[in-house]
Amino acid sequence: MKTSIATVSISGNLTEKLAAIARAGFDGIEIFENDFLAFDGSPRDVAKMAADAGLAITLYQPFRDFEGLPEPQRARAFDRAERKFDVMQELGTDLILVCSSVSPIAMGGIDRAADDLAELGARAAKRGLRIGYEALAWGRHVNDHRDAWEIVRRADHPNVGLILDSFHTLARRTDLKSIRSIPKDKIFFVQLADAPAIDMDLLYWSRHYRNMPGEGDLPVPAFMAAVAATGYDGYLSLEIFNDQFRGGSPRAIAVDGHRSLIWLMDRIRRDEPALKVDLPAMPAPIGVEGVAFVEFATDKKGAAEIARLLSAMGFSEVGRHVSKDVALWRQGDINIVVNTDSSGFAHSSFLVHGTSVYAFALWTDDATATVERARALGAEPFEQEVGPGELKIPAIRGAGGGVIYFLDRNSDLSKLWDIDFAPADGASPANSAGLTRIDHVGQTMEHGEMLSWLLFYTSIFRAHKTPTVDVIDPAGVVRSQAIESDDGGLRLTLNGADNQRTLAGHFISQSFGSGVQHIAFATDDIFETAASLRRAGFTPLALSPNYYDDVEARFGLEPELADRLRAENILYDRDETGEFFQLYAPTWGEGFLFEIIERRGDYRGYGAPNATFRIAAQKRHMRPKGMPTA
Numbered sequence: 001m002k003t004s005i006a007t008v009s010i011s012g013n014l015t016e017k018l019a020a021i022a023r024a025g026f027d028g029i030e031i032f033e034n035d036f037l038a039f040d041g042s043p044r045d046v047a048k049m050a051a052d053a054g055l056a057i058t059l060y061q062p063f064r065d066f067e068g069l070p071e072p073q074r075a076r077a078f079d080r081a082e083r084k085f086d087v088m089q090e091l092g093t094d095l096i097l098v099c100s101s102v103s104p105i106a107m108g109g110i111d112r113a114a115d116d117l118a119e120l121g122a123r124a125a126k127r128g129l130r131i132g133y134e135a136l137a138w139g140r141h142v143n144d145h146r147d148a149w150e151i152v153r154r155a156d157h158p159n160v161g162l163i164l165d166s167f168h169t170l171a172r173r174t175d176l177k178s179i180r181s182i183p184k185d186k187i188f189f190v191q192l193a194d195a196p197a198i199d200m201d202l203l204y205w206s207r208h209y210r211n212m213p214g215e216g217d218l219p220v221p222a223f224m225a226a227v228a229a230t231g232y233d234g235y236l237s238l239e240i241f242n243d244q245f246r247g248g249s250p251r252a253i254a255v256d257g258h259r260s261l262i263w264l265m266d267r268i269r270r271d272e273p274a275l276k277v278d279l280p281a282m283p284a285p286i287g288v289e290g291v292a293f294v295e296f297a298t299d300k301k302g303a304a305e306i307a308r309l310l311s312a313m314g315f316s317e318v319g320r321h322v323s324k325d326v327a328l329w330r331q332g333d334i335n336i337v338v339n340t341d342s343s344g345f346a347h348s349s350f351l352v353h354g355t356s357v358y359a360f361a362l363w364t365d366d367a368t369a370t371v372e373r374a375r376a377l378g379a380e381p382f383e384q385e386v387g388p389g390e391l392k393i394p395a396i397r398g399a400g401g402g403v404i405y406f407l408d409r410n411s412d413l414s415k416l417w418d419i420d421f422a423p424a425d426g427a428s429p430a431n432s433a434g435l436t437r438i439d440h441v442g443q444t445m446e447h448g449e450m451l452s453w454l455l456f457y458t459s460i461f462r463a464h465k466t467p468t469v470d471v472i473d474p475a476g477v478v479r480s481q482a483i484e485s486d487d488g489g490l491r492l493t494l495n496g497a498d499n500q501r502t503l504a505g506h507f508i509s510q511s512f513g514s515g516v517q518h519i520a521f522a523t524d525d526i527f528e529t530a531a532s533l534r535r536a537g538f539t540p541l542a543l544s545p546n547y548y549d550d551v552e553a554r555f556g557l558e559p560e561l562a563d564r565l566r567a568e569n570i571l572y573d574r575d576e577t578g579e580f581f582q583l584y585a586p587t588w589g590e591g592f593l594f595e596i597i598e599r600r601g602d603y604r605g606y607g608a609p610n611a612t613f614r615i616a617a618q619k620r621h622m623r624p625k626g627m628p629t630a
């Protein structure tokens with residue numbers, strides 16, 4: 001696989017862009033004309049920079065409004081092209097992208113366009129250059145790759161070929177089978193982009209909302225499978241116009257881009273095993289059964305607070321690590337590890353972020369294969385020293401610099417609690433509030449990071465993303481999206497904050513980065529759990545009485561149920577398939593949340609309609625400690 005990315009996809013100046021692109025592992029770059037025009041150096045300087053970075057210049061673009069013009073504009077367009085050919089020769093690239101004309105004076109006509117391209121091809125051939133023709137989805141006369149292909153076919157010149165761009169084809173829902181019958185040697189170049197499903201003007205959608213394959217909602221794998229079926233083995237080039245990426249971190253965006261191409265090609269070889277895909281073998285997407293444990297990094301004082309909270313929620317301390325200052329708390333299938341060791345990564349993480357969930361572990365099909373797949377997708381493996389006889393748990397770095405550990409049932413990793421832990425003295429196993437398992441873990445991050453982490457999880461695991469929901473915080477909007485494993489065992493929610501005054505934004509700024517803000521425990525009977533928590537001296541987050549009046553009216557609840565919800569401060573939601581109950585512990589630290597939930601029937605969501613009222617209650621609770629109101 002030969003990878004490329006258009007310079008327009010990355011933020012920064014040309015020097016910064018090239019450094020980030022090379023570092024992420026790309027083979028080449030498309031020079032987007034404006035990046036060159038803004039660069040204070042000659043084409044030869046750019047050629048040298050690219051060569052020094054080990055990058056081929058795969059293409060120069062775009063050349064606009066060329067075909068179908070009347071004279072004298074037609075002659076001027078050819079003169080303009082010759083000037084660009086000069087630049088290309090100095091840059092050392094042989095391919096120019098000609099996009100279909102949007103000019104109001106372009107006349108249309110397939111043969112006229114074919115004649116123009118044939119003549120341009122002849123001129124390019126004299127200099128050893130090639131012309132690639134692309135149909136813009138909003139082209140004046142040509143807006144469909146099938147018409148562009150017919151023009152290229154009729155131009156019938158060896159130096160004139162077609163450029164396919166997944167966005168233009170998929171945005172117009174053009175039939176993908178039509179790609180499979182194009183001869184591979186006439187496809188000069190392939191550009192790839194995804195986009196979220198939003199109903200808007202094609203040009204605006206394309207110029208502002210494109211994202212990496214896998215980050216959006218378009219069927220890019222089906223497009224790519226059609227391209228691969230032709231035998232095309234040239235560059236796969238990302239061309240991503242995205243407002244957020246323009247302001248993002250060049251390095252992070254480039255890493256995401258490279259990951260998206262590997263994910264895509266791995267996906268199509270699994271979808272269509274007969275296709276030839278030039279990509280090293282890697283383990284298949286990993287199945288996840290659920291969260292094995294969540295680990296806090298803290299100090300003695302923090303550990304005492306966590307112990308108080310966990311005890312009040314019905315957890316018992318059941319184990320101590322054999323060599324480290326680490327406690328294991330348990331209830332049902334929930335394992336919470338509290339790490340107060342004064343060495344190792346957890347301690348460094350505590351020094352930077354304060355008390356926080358620096359790690360969580362997942363039950364996977366195969367822990368070693370998980371790290372192998374993650375590494376193939378550009379994730380960073382995590383390792384640290386372990387004591388003699390202790391398990392080396394496969395792990396990678398995740399959001400906010402945290403760690404994700406992987407366990408499986410087919411190796412010694414399944415015996416982690418017996419090997420690395422010893423029973424705690426005086427443990428009281430009778431303590432329980434009926435909590436059974438971790439329903440989901442919520443990570444909070446800046447909104448600009450969300451697509452990165454969505455791609456991270458959905459590319460490594462057999463998992464998909466749910467649609468975005470907007471959560472209204474009194475101080476701004478927080479965007480929330482869940483990652484769910486295809487078989488339902490894993491649920492992660494990602495929350496993207498736009499500003500620091502939202503509860504999510506406050507958490508990021510005070511804990512110095514993204515991270516786990518929220519753990520939701522499941523119970524089979526929320527009212528029983530609430531009663532037992534009350535007996536243990538637990539005070540839930542108090543909600544407004546106005547909320548309960550509305551819930552009762554909105555869902556037509558029996559007054560008796562509404563009264564019970566109100567009495568226990570339980571939030572309620574319902575959809576076509578089931579019911580949802582939520583109970584919150586008051587916020588802790590800089591806005592960390594423990595939530596207790598019960599799903600009845602087949603309720604699939606996370607209680608998004610309640611989030612606004614819950615956040616308002618949390619902010620009321622936090623205000624004495626300095627949480628800004630709005």
Ligand SMILES: O=C(O)c1ccc(O)c(O)c1
Binds near residue numbers: 061099134191207239
């Ligand atoms: O938005 C544009 O004009 C534009 C230009 C060149 C391309 O390759 C493209 O896909 C879009």
Ligand SMILES: [Mg+2]
Binds near residue numbers: 191239
């Ligand atoms: Mg394009």
